[in-house]
Amino acid sequence: MGYPHALTDTPSMDLLLKIKYERHMTTDRLTAIILAAGLSSRMGRFKPLLPLGETTVVERVVGLYRDAGVEDICVVLGHRAGEVTAVLEPHGVRFVVNRQFEEGMFSSIQEGMRALPDGCRGFFVHPVDVPLVRKSTVVSLVEAFTGNDGDICHPGFDGRRGHPPLVPAALASEILDWPGEGGLRGCWSACDMPMRDVAVADQGILWDLDTEEDYQLILARLLSEDIPTVDECHALMSRVLRVPDAVQQHCRAVATVAVRLATALRQAGLCLDIDLLRSAALVHDIAREVPDHAMAGAKLLEDLDFSRLAGLVRVHMDMAVGPDPSVDEAGVLYFADKLVVGHRLADLDERFERKLVKYGKDAGAIAAIEKRRDAAKRLQVAIERICGQTVDALLSGIDIDGEFAGG
Numbered sequence: 001m002g003y004p005h006a007l008t009d010t011p012s013m014d015l016l017l018k019i020k021y022e023r024h025m026t027t028d029r030l031t032a033i034i035l036a037a038g039l040s041s042r043m044g045r046f047k048p049l050l051p052l053g054e055t056t057v058v059e060r061v062v063g064l065y066r067d068a069g070v071e072d073i074c075v076v077l078g079h080r081a082g083e084v085t086a087v088l089e090p091h092g093v094r095f096v097v098n099r100q101f102e103e104g105m106f107s108s109i110q111e112g113m114r115a116l117p118d119g120c121r122g123f124f125v126h127p128v129d130v131p132l133v134r135k136s137t138v139v140s141l142v143e144a145f146t147g148n149d150g151d152i153c154h155p156g157f158d159g160r161r162g163h164p165p166l167v168p169a170a171l172a173s174e175i176l177d178w179p180g181e182g183g184l185r186g187c188w189s190a191c192d193m194p195m196r197d198v199a200v201a202d203q204g205i206l207w208d209l210d211t212e213e214d215y216q217l218i219l220a221r222l223l224s225e226d227i228p229t230v231d232e233c234h235a236l237m238s239r240v241l242r243v244p245d246a247v248q249q250h251c252r253a254v255a256t257v258a259v260r261l262a263t264a265l266r267q268a269g270l271c272l273d274i275d276l277l278r279s280a281a282l283v284h285d286i287a288r289e290v291p292d293h294a295m296a297g298a299k300l301l302e303d304l305d306f307s308r309l310a311g312l313v314r315v316h317m318d319m320a321v322g323p324d325p326s327v328d329e330a331g332v333l334y335f336a337d338k339l340v341v342g343h344r345l346a347d348l349d350e351r352f353e354r355k356l357v358k359y360g361k362d363a364g365a366i367a368a369i370e371k372r373r374d375a376a377k378r379l380q381v382a383i384e385r386i387c388g389q390t391v392d393a394l395l396s397g398i399d400i401d402g403e404f405a406g407g
Helices: 013-018 057-067 081-091 105-114 135-147 169-177 183-190 212-222 230-240 245-267 274-283 293-303 307-314 329-338 348-358 363-387
Strands: 030-036 072-077 094-097 122-127 152-157 166-168 195-199
Touching: 030 057, 030 105, 057 072, 057 081, 057 122, 057 135, 072 081, 072 105, 081 094, 094 105, 105 122, 105 169, 105 183, 122 135, 122 169, 135 152, 135 166, 135 195, 166 169, 169 183, 195 230, 230 245, 230 274, 245 274, 245 329, 245 363, 274 307, 274 329, 293 307, 307 329, 329 363, 348 363
Parallel strands: 030 072, 030 122, 072 094, 152 195
Antiparallel strands: 122 166, 152 166
16 A cells, blocks of 8 residues: 555545555556666765665665566666676666766666657656665555656655656656756756655655765664654654644654653563654554554555554554563553553553443443453553562653654
């Protein structure tokens, strides 16, 4: 499933959760132009062939489009073209050599455009040194483009445009005729080409690989790329899905409580992934407005390739907790969620008593509430035993509204 495809055209959450992008979008007659011709002079090392996890930078970018269903991939080569060709030959891509690559990136873009196949509807322009773009971003751009083939679709993170744009092939002749001043952006501006911004929860669209420091940061991010950053969580909730403010406030409050508890548990010797827990808490009610929101939210996160978050979100409402539970990230999220009503701390007894009063004549609801209360109480006992302090003491002085208020 992709994201809603425009800042100004966001479908309702229940519609979003009902449709699979494979049924809603088409990648046929789209081309990915990957620009890998440059000298890498600022980096000092040849960027396309730098190691990135178990592959290379250029193979990572090619794999992005393969995974997103884009079959026609054209790699523009120049500097050290033979080495890149040797690496990519098993991947079934097309190659174009830009003999004038030293003139700059725009010459490579034009070279790739001259090689567009007949019948092409649109093309991505992807510099090889932007390697951490998420598949969901490509999917979102395709969804937006499919709905309106005339616009250049830009991915946007927190109001900033990044790579890769998806450009209608109908604009190719104007771009090819452009003399080159200001590159592609200069052409778009001077020719007043139609633009559309597509909100995505993907900081990778802004991260390029220009220096050794950039490379080290990208390598570090690669280790936890399946966990969205705090800013990506904020973008997903506020800009992409436009979850109501009250739900976002609740999620931030739960995240603050969960992180405080997890930090104490780690100090007591428990091994917990606080980054995973924090991000899961920040989006745990992402589907709050649809039925069975925990399962719906988990499914949405799985479709966005956040499967570890999905595992926690799936059980944040109900989970099996035995008499002597071990405490993991899912348990901390479940317990923290029960301590927050709206965006304020609440006593467990107070919370569940209100629920019992509200559903006093519904035997099934009463049984479910009592099961959740018992699970929370068991987790409270376990947390207090591990930490050697009461939960009240652990949360003393907490700023429940402050820590993640800025996204």
